[in-house]
């Protein structure tokens with residue numbers, strides 16, 4: 257019998273982390289690789305946030321904290337939810353964790369029993385299905401096809417719900433497609449949830465501040481206030497404030513759920529990093545005007561990358577509403593052979609050959625549950641993006 261747990265055998269390592277690591281190793285070995293595989297802003301953390309962390313260290317705020325967040329950060333999060341989302345949460349309804357990832361993980365660990373089902377729209381963030389499996393639950397995948405802007409329909413959601421459904425995990429704007437749900441599109445889904453009172457919604461709002469062309473971000477508890485008592489509204493500072501390494505995520509939700517998540521956290525990581533929590537207080541309470549400036553830079557890059565990818569033979573790329581990803585389709589490339597002699601029979605084969613032959617790291621669509629596509633992160637410099645697009649164009653032109 258294996259020493260490792262049977263639960264772990266059901267779980268795959270994160271393909272995005274694996275590809276980023278491979279690209280780093282190739283670079284370390286002297287290969288010229290442009291990596292568009294990572295999901296993090298290339299901007300630096302703003303100076304006022306760094307200064308708050310340094311001040312926290314100097315002031316000796318370097319000890320254990322309350323398990324799910326210092327009162328000052330909880331107050332800042334309550335204010336953020338009120339200011340930006342029109343949601344009223346008290347401090348006892350707030351949980352702070354080591355990244356949004358741990359918030360989601362804690363919530364699933366705190367609620368799932370064997371056999372419980374979790375509805376996950378595809379393409380999905382790679383970690384959702386595996387986190388559900390780690391918690392003993394069963395992911396139920398609902399496809400959001402390209403023709404529907406990678407959004408799921410109300411009918412598809414309705415059809416996926418069973419008496420065993422515990423959660424819908426909702427993510428807008430989305431990783432990996434950048435697709436965002438308008439108020440009306442989200443309303444169609446919340447209407448379905450209103451007919452199924454046993455289903456809760458975990459809304460992953462991580463890309464809230466990365467929205468373009470006037471797209472108005474909305475979150476389920478805001479669109480349908482009657483869902484407030486069965487919604488966990490998840491967010492974090494990683495993407496908006498360029499703080500991926502600081503590891504602070506948070507959520508607002510019903511008090512008993514938050515208490516259960518606190519129990520999980522108190523027996524695993526104890527508390528999120530004290531210094532990062534003080535930095536997050538400054539991120540949420542400090543100046544917010546740079547968010548729009550950075551979003552404008554991302555919007556410009558998005559426009560450039562979408563135009564360039566649509567110019568590549570066999571590639572079609574939709575214009576997304578937000579995040580910093582595009583999800584081009586490569587159906588017309590499948591069945592061909594690359595200039596280097598690789599048979600392109602899947603999006604994974606496409607991405608592997610692209611990395612080996614042209615030194616561009618992107619993530620294959622199968623990792624996100626919808627093929628044949630690949631994900632490009634445009635959180636990279638203009639020079640890197642344009643160089644990568646040149647190489648993708650050359651790679652596609654070489655397919656026979």
Ligand code: PLP
Pocket residue numbers: 295354355356357358381427430431460462492493494500503504505
């Ligand atoms: N949710 C989505 C959709 C993400 O893309 C990510 C990070 O890639 C996370 C959650 C986790 O973010 P954090 O760095 O706060 O753990």
